[in-house]
């Protein structure tokens with residue numbers, strides 16, 4: 001592709017500052033695009049990103065030595081080392097934005113060739129995207145799905161490093177996809193970091209908003225305003241579909257309406273386009289959705305009122321693509337679930353163990369209150385906190401757990417570089433301040449799980465939350481690399497595992 005095409009894309013968006021080496025860019029073609037210097041090959045355009053850990057401008061020399069034909073950066077040329085004659089340096093106002101626009105152009109606007117569905121919100125993105133994919137696929141519509149669990153395209157599964165891939169990988173995968181629909185989980189980090197910039201969506205969904213990532217966004221208002229940007233990236237005939245049971249959802253519908261952006265609402269009030277009513281929140285919930293004066297009865301094979309909300313949203317989105325509502329309802333009935341989201345295993349005594357990815361106070365409340373509603377005799381909650389992330393939400397998570405559980409066991413999650421002693425001290429402080437005397441601390445995660453296992457009684461619902469299906473980053477006492485593997489090991493070798501370190505001995 002001619003470099004001129006990318007240059008035009010940047011100029012059209014007014015982010016071009018200047019082209020500092022005077023060269024005829026029409027003469028330059030680019031054979032590839034990269035933001036990581038170590039992957040640059042002969043003839044590539046290299047985009048230097050000022051990152052959180054590294055400054056890509058420091059790697060321009062490396063990129064040029066590997067054959068870069070041109071470089072885009074955001075710093076002034078006077079600050080750049082390693083540029084060579086014949087290699088133009090194009091200065092943009094923002095490199096991440098430039099990368100996204102360049103990628104979209106280089107891969108020939110893949111968003112225009114497929115139906116693109118973006119899902120944002122604090123909780124429920126993954127579950128809603130899986131629900132929607134199951135509905136569409138059961139109706140014979142092929143889907144790619146890019147999200148936290150993995151990236152799925154053309155029937156293959158690829159590992160995902162982020163909830164939303166970076167702009168380069170995203171546009172590349174969209175171009176590679178032969179599927180009719182692409183479902184994309186859109187995190188607030190992704191929007192802030194321009195990973196979805198330049199993409200226009202056919203449908204954009206909003207699940208909810210609750211306290212999360214405030215270390216990154218500063219305030220709820222700011223967090224909302226970032227999420228909201230997604231809804232300004234709809235195609236001219238695109239649709240916003242909003243779940244309205246949070247004030248943030250109601251506000252979004254109102255604000256989009258004021259801007260003339262068509263929004264379809266789903267929620268428990270009669271005023272919604274998809275009115276969710278008659279909810280029987282059993283282990284397999286049943287509910288009715290009223291739309292266009294018709295009632296559709298749906299049953300869902302996963303528990304939790306939060307999953308009913310997710311299903312209502314998926315139903316509303318599917319309705320944009322599938323006319324026959326009974327096909328949508330049967331897609332939901334056949335839902336296969338999501339790894340590590342309300343995933344249930346049984347203890348030999350009959351107690352239930354649930355592995356769940358809850359990592360907000362809101363999610364904890366939804367999970368534990370589901371168990372209470374379904375008649376749990378005791379609720380035990382095993383969880384911890386990812387190191388180096390949003391420390392502000394921890395107190396409310398413990399308080400929420402204490403409110404809905406009978407006992408909580410605070411343990412290690414992924415330490416993410418934090419000193420174990422520091423995390424241990426934090427767990428004790430949170431336990432003393434927020435658990436209402438219901439908590440203990442067992443730092444080793446597998447020992448905490450074993451403690452719960454050993455003390456399980458018939459009628460207990462025991463939640464292990466925070467990691468879902470993720471593998472452990474550090475080894476724990478038991479030879480298991482995930483919560484599920486630990487439970488499976490306990491189930492298999494119940495008697496041969498030695499007593500674990502307890503709170504007192506740790």
Ligand SMILES: CC(=O)N[C@H]1[C@@H](OP(=O)(O)OP(=O)(O)OC[C@H]2O[C@@H](n3ccc(=O)[nH]c3=O)[C@H](O)[C@@H]2O)O[C@H](CO)[C@@H](O)[C@@H]1O[C@H](C)C(=O)N[C@@H](C)C(=O)N[C@H](CCC(=O)O)C(=O)O
Pocket residue numbers: 035036037038048049050051052053054055056059161162163164165166167187188189190193195
């Ligand atoms: C803090 C953060 O958000 N970092 C994200 C950011 O990294 P970065 O671009 O700043 O990376 P960096 O390491 O500083 O490098 C800067 C540049 O130097 C380049 N470089 C570096 C070394 C070298 O030798 N040569 C070279 O060219 C790099 O390729 C890069 O272009 O941009 C990358 C590409 O988009 C992301 O993968 C990365 O996510 C990290 C891994 C991360 O953990 N992010 C979390 C916070 C996140 O984004 N989470 C959300 C989900 C949140 C949720 O809802 O739970 C997500 O979407 O995953």
Ligand SMILES: Nc1ncnc2c1ncn2[C@@H]1O[C@H](COP(=O)(O)OP(=O)(O)OP(=O)(O)O)[C@@H](O)[C@H]1O
Pocket residue numbers: 121122123124125126127128148163185187207208306307309310340341342356357358359362363364366367
């Ligand atoms: N609609 C909802 N409202 C509140 N909590 C929810 C909702 N849906 C799911 N949850 C809770 O949030 C957890 C994460 O769900 P899910 O993975 O679907 O959300 P997500 O938005 O994709 O999160 P992440 O981006 O962190 O992966 C679930 O395990 C559940 O505890």
